[in-house]
Amino acid sequence: MTKKFNKISVPGFLANGISVGIKGGTAKDLGLIYSTIPAKAAALFTKNTFKAAPVLIDMERIKKGMAQAIITNSGCANAATGKEGLQDALAVSAALAKQLKIKEDLILLGSTGVIGKKLPVKKIEAGMSKLVKGLNDSGIEDAETAMMTTDKYPKIAIRKGIVGAKEITICGIAKGAGMMEPNMATLLTYVMTDALIDSKALNTVFHQAIDATFNTISVDGCMSTNDTAIVLANGLAGNNPLERAQARLQRFRDMLCEVLNELSHSVVKDGEGATKFISILVEGAKSRSDARRAAYAIANSNLVKTAFFGADPNWGRVIAALGASGIPMEKERVSLFFGDMMVYAQETGMNANLNDLRKIFQKDRIDVRVSLGGGDKSYCVYTSDLSHDYVKINAEYST
Amino acid sequence: MTKKFNKISVPGFLANGISVGIKGGTAKDLGLIYSTIPAKAAALFTKNTFKAAPVLIDMERIKKGMAQAIITNSGCANAATGKEGLQDALAVSAALAKQLKIKEDLILLGSTGVIGKKLPVKKIEAGMSKLVKGLNDSGIEDAETAMMTTDKYPKIAIRKGIVGAKEITICGIAKGAGMMEPNMATLLTYVMTDALIDSKALNTVFHQAIDATFNTISVDGCMSTNDTAIVLANGLAGNNPLERAQARLQRFRDMLCEVLNELSHSVVKDGEGATKFISILVEGAKSRSDARRAAYAIANSNLVKTAFFGADPNWGRVIAALGASGIPMEKERVSLFFGDMMVYAQETGMNANLNDLRKIFQKDRIDVRVSLGGGDKSYCVYTSDLSHDYVKINAEYST
Numbered sequence: 113m114t115k116k117f118n119k120i121s122v123p124g125f126l127a128n129g130i131s132v133g134i135k136g137g138t139a140k141d142l143g144l145i146y147s148t149i150p151a152k153a154a155a156l157f158t159k160n161t162f163k164a165a166p167v168l169i170d171m172e173r174i175k176k177g178m179a180q181a182i183i184t185n186s187g188c189a190n191a192a193t194g195k196e197g198l199q200d201a202l203a204v205s206a207a208l209a210k211q212l213k214i215k216e217d218l219i220l221l222g223s224t225g226v227i228g229k230k231l232p233v234k235k236i237e238a239g240m241s242k243l244v245k246g247l248n249d250s251g252i253e254d255a256e257t258a259m260m261t262t263d264k265y266p267k268i269a270i271r272k273g274i275v276g277a278k279e280i281t282i283c284g285i286a287k288g289a290g291m292m293e294p295n296m297a298t299l300l301t302y303v304m305t306d307a308l309i310d311s312k313a314l315n316t317v318f319h320q321a322i323d324a325t326f327n328t329i330s331v332d333g334c335m336s337t338n339d340t341a342i343v344l345a346n347g348l349a350g351n352n353p354l355e356r357a358q359a360r361l362q363r364f365r366d367m368l369c370e371v372l373n374e375l376s377h378s379v380v381k382d383g384e385g386a387t388k389f390i391s392i393l394v395e396g397a398k399s400r401s402d403a404r405r406a407a408y409a410i411a412n413s414n415l416v417k418t419a420f421f422g423a424d425p426n427w428g429r430v431i432a433a434l435g436a437s438g439i440p441m442e443k444e445r446v447s448l449f450f451g452d453m454m455v456y457a458q459e460t461g462m463n464a465n466l467n468d469l470r471k472i473f474q475k476d477r478i479d480v481r482v483s484l485g486g487g488d489k490s491y492c493v494y495t496s497d498l499s500h501d502y503v504k505i506n507a508e509y510s511t
Numbered sequence: 512m513t514k515k516f517n518k519i520s521v522p523g524f525l526a527n528g529i530s531v532g533i534k535g536g537t538a539k540d541l542g543l544i545y546s547t548i549p550a551k552a553a554a555l556f557t558k559n560t561f562k563a564a565p566v567l568i569d570m571e572r573i574k575k576g577m578a579q580a581i582i583t584n585s586g587c588a589n590a591a592t593g594k595e596g597l598q599d600a601l602a603v604s605a606a607l608a609k610q611l612k613i614k615e616d617l618i619l620l621g622s623t624g625v626i627g628k629k630l631p632v633k634k635i636e637a638g639m640s641k642l643v644k645g646l647n648d649s650g651i652e653d654a655e656t657a658m659m660t661t662d663k664y665p666k667i668a669i670r671k672g673i674v675g676a677k678e679i680t681i682c683g684i685a686k687g688a689g690m691m692e693p694n695m696a697t698l699l700t701y702v703m704t705d706a707l708i709d710s711k712a713l714n715t716v717f718h719q720a721i722d723a724t725f726n727t728i729s730v731d732g733c734m735s736t737n738d739t740a741i742v743l744a745n746g747l748a749g750n751n752p753l754e755r756a757q758a759r760l761q762r763f764r765d766m767l768c769e770v771l772n773e774l775s776h777s778v779v780k781d782g783e784g785a786t787k788f789i790s791i792l793v794e795g796a797k798s799r800s801d802a803r804r805a806a807y808a809i810a811n812s813n814l815v816k817t818a819f820f821g822a823d824p825n826w827g828r829v830i831a832a833l834g835a836s837g838i839p840m841e842k843e844r845v846s847l848f849f850g851d852m853m854v855y856a857q858e859t860g861m862n863a864n865l866n867d868l869r870k871i872f873q874k875d876r877i878d879v880r881v882s883l884g885g886g887d888k889s890y891c892v893y894t895s896d897l898s899h900d901y902v903k904i905n906a907e908y909s910t
Contacts, residue, residue, distance in 0.1 A: 159835075159837075160831060160834035160835050161833070161834035161835075161840050161842055162830050162831065162833070162834035162842060162858075163834075189827070191827065191830075191831075192827050192830050192855060192858070192859065192860050193858075193859060193860065194857060194858040194859030194860075195858070195859070196859065197859070226825065226827060227825075227826075227827020227828065227830060227831055228826060228827035228830070228854075228855070228860035229827075229860075230860075334812055334813065334814045334828075334831065334832065334835065335831070335834075335835035336831055337827075337830070337831050337834060413732075413733055414732070414733065414813070414897075414901070414905070415733045415905055418901070418902050418905035418906045419905065419906065421902065421906045422905070422906025422907050424906060424907060426625065426626075427626075427627060428588070428590065428591050428625060428626020428627035428628075428736075429626065429733075431561050431590075431591050431626060431627070431736070432559060432561065432590075432626055432733065432734070432735055432736050433733065434560070434561070435559035435560035435561035435562075435734075435736060436558075436559050436560075436733065436734035438558075438560075441560050443560055443561060455627075456591060456627070458593060459561075459591070459592075459593040459594070460591065460592060460593030460594070460595065460596070461591050461592065461593075461627035461628075461629075498813075498902060499902060500899055500902050500903070502813070502817070502902075503817050503820065503897060503898060503899050503901075503902055504899070506813070506814055506817035506818065506821070507817045507818065507820045507821025507823060508821050508823060
């Protein structure tokens with residue numbers, strides 16, 4: 113029913129991305145997404161105590177459930193910038209409202225880059241007219257590119273499908289690379305759809321879909337000051353309206369999950385320095401939160417992550433990380449698998465063939481499965497390895 | 512009152528360390544500490560669910576508060592080895608008891624190395640006679656060397672001082688390098704003293720001293736299956752007995768803390784790949800546990816650790832890690848210092864001179880101070896940076 117399309121556009125959405133010199137070179141660093149009519153909007157934000165200025169503004173504006181534009185800069189997070197940072201973000205918003213001739217409170221803001229740096233408002237204002245004039249119906253990739261920092265490639269996912277008797281489109285873009293953790297929505301994720309949907313239903317399914325996708329990934333266990341996920345739904349598909357507790361809303365949610373799942377996996381694969389994609393499934397837990405805690409303990413262990421990078425079949429580190437997670441376990445019931453190979457059960461290593469195990473560790477994708485044998489709850493986390501390049505990228509990031 | 516001595520020996524203690532081929536080469540890998548008379552003993556162990564075989568045995572034996580010998584191998588953790596691992600450890604203990612002609616339950620065991628590998632008992636048994644015959648009063652360094660894995664140098668600290676009208680000696684040895692976390696006693700730490708001390712008093716001060724020293728360090732936030740800290744006190748100094756609630760017990764505890772503090776800092780400095788020693792002080796907290804949680808959140812952030820390695824003055828990452836810690840804070844009261852330089856206060860970066868800040872980041876020792884302005888509790892954690900060598904060492908560890 114769903115498939116990918118080469119043409120990246122969503123009815124009623126225009127976008128653009130340009131360079132205004134925030135990053136200091138000619139790389140795109142200012143992006144805009146614009147719906148030709150005001151759209152239903154929902155969002156999730158970082159739980160970090162030190163939320164960036166754009167996050168604080170968006171949290172207020174999203175309360176009315178409507179938005180029409182999202183402007184995003186890379187090269188500066190506008191975080192830890194205090195009142196001045198808020199004024200700077202509001203100046204950007206005012207300048208954009210004037211150009212777009214829309215109400216300022218329909219504008220959402222995003223920033224990503226170095227924390228503690230002042231936003232170069234004049235550069236952004238100087239580029240605003242060009243940014244708006246260049247809006248076009250195939251500008252989504254440019255908008256995405258403008259929010260990249262250490263990302264190696266743009267991340268876009270799109271699905272079309274019949275929902276409520278009409279074809280609808282859902283397109284998502286994401287900026288990731290580092291600083292990704294549970295309990296939020298990774299760095300910046302924006303979803304555009306032409307589906308006609310009730311506000312409460314949109315808010316509910318977006319939270320569910322983010323929880324099922326972006327909240328199951330981790331690159332380095334760090335949670336940033338700027339993480340934001342926003343969905344805009346402009347209703348131009350003219351489908352039968354989607355409301356809560358409908359079968360067609362489930363269909364919409366499934367499509368949304370597909371888009372966000374593809375994006376979240378792209379984010380892991382493009383994690384800073386990542387050379388491998390690793391799934392960590394913890395099953396047989398008494399509760400989902402136990403399974404989650406154990407899966408993240410393994411996913412965020414530097415010793416586990418470096419073993420994957422080195423293709424060193426040092427499976428004992430997974431057991432050590434699991435045991436350090438602190439979740440209740442009957443340890444004699446715990447078993448550990450890599451792919452289909454059982455390496456540990458009944459408190460004992462299974463004398464696994466290390467050469468076979470090494471071959472599994474050498475693959476681009478590694479599937480780790482921990483069975484706790486204590487219940488029927490599970491959780492799966494997706495993560496990357498810890499490589500020389502992670503250290504290199506992050507040792508030199510701000511300078 | 513206290514000073515270091517070149518001669519590493521403790522009255523009534525003999526030690527030795529030899530190679531029996533567990534590591535596969537000629538490196539020392541089997542060490543023994545022996546008190547000529549049974550000693551009072553106390554210990555702390557890892558909280559990992561999957562405790563290694565020697566840990567399980569020691570936890571039982573320590574209950575009677577007496578021990579006379581500690582035998583330790585490197586090259587194999589004897590963890591995740593099940594019942595067979597327990598039998599192997601008991602075989603080592605039996606062979607040693609026979610050689611030393613002491614009761615088996617006076618022997619404590621330690622292992623460190625790869626998890627999931629079977630203990631080569633025959634090699635250990637074959638070397639037992641040589642190990643025991645070579646016991647001597649200046650063998651402590653050999654015993655320490657025999658428990659090194661990725662450690663670059665042996666870690667020994669010694670203090671002598673007058674306590675209870677007699678000179679007593681306290682000597683500690685530690686094996687560290689990686690897998691170090693709060694809530695335990697780092698990998699292997701053994702303390703020998705000739706002080707005459709009551710069992711309960713020994714147990715109390717040892718827990719206090721470990722809590723104040725080894726429980727304030729972190730290298731990579733991983734907690735191992737084997738972590739053990741043991742103190743043996745043989746009483747041969749003939750001092751006035753140390754009991755609870757005495758001034759002279761405080762003096763003993765201070766000396767013990769000095770020894771353990773020196774060892775724990777050595778462990779951080781010799782952390783895998785470490786190029787810097789970093790202190791992270793969180794003060795002005797409402798509770799010590801809040802301060803501790805915040806300090807460890809910063810210490811264990813890969814983004815913070817890589818910035819230190821790269822001498823990249825990216826202070827915003829400390830703010831992001833603090834904000835992600837989840838402790839309650841009034842964010843407008845939070846300030847951040849590196850050395851004496853304030854870089855952040857009142858929600859805003861202080862426009863610190865980045866060149867001056869870079870100079871601080873380039874030093875071998877970096878002192879980070881977070882003031883929460885919300886109370887009078889504090890906690891200081893010591894950690895190392897995250898370097899290329901950490902990745903290199905850990906990507907190739909087991910093979």
